[in-house]
Amino acid sequence: MIDLPGLRTHIAEAGAAAMVWGVNDCCLFVADWVRIATALDPAVEWRGGYVDRRGAMRLLRRRGGLLAVVSAALDDLGLPRTDDPLTGDVGVVTATIAVRRGRTIVSPVAAIRIGRLWAVKGAAGMVGADLETIAAWRIVPNE
Numbered sequence: 001m002i003d004l005p006g007l008r009t010h011i012a013e014a015g016a017a018a019m020v021w022g023v024n025d026c027c028l029f030v031a032d033w034v035r036i037a038t039a040l041d042p043a044v045e046w047r048g049g050y051v052d053r054r055g056a057m058r059l060l061r062r063r064g065g066l067l068a069v070v071s072a073a074l075d076d077l078g079l080p081r082t083d084d085p086l087t088g089d090v091g092v093v094t095a096t097i098a099v100r101r102g103r104t105i106v107s108p109v110a111a112i113r114i115g116r117l118w119a120v121k122g123a124a125g126m127v128g129a130d131l132e133t134i135a136a137w138r139i140v141p142n143e
Contacts, residue, residue: 007033
């Protein structure tokens with residue numbers, strides 16, 4: 001069973017902290033939750049591998065994009081995929097990441113499921129929204 005107080009604490013703390021690439025960004029927000037819930041770190045291979053947006057995008061491009069990176073990390077941990085994410089599960093979703101010159105920029109981002117919404121860490125802070133799920137993994141706590 002998911003430690004809901006631990007999940008609430010993680011979301012509150014990550015939401016209160018500034019978004020910092022390589023420390024508290026959308027991917028590490030999710031990876032940190034997986035580590036808290038399972039004692040396994042899906043980001044061990046790329047923690048410390050970038051310190052800014054440019055470095056993060058370079059790392060993702062070299063490894064096939066966000067979905068490929070997240071899929072490899074979570075599949076390697078043995079987390080099962082799910083088509084019915086529950087609170088505490090993690091995923092890759094489609095979200096608006098910016099508006100430039102009147103155009104909405106949509107991109108895959110890492111997220112944590114909270115009820116019927118996905119929690120996403122971004123530059124503007126924590127957002128909870130009903131977003132399109134690209135892929136999701138069940139969090140199986142390490143007991």
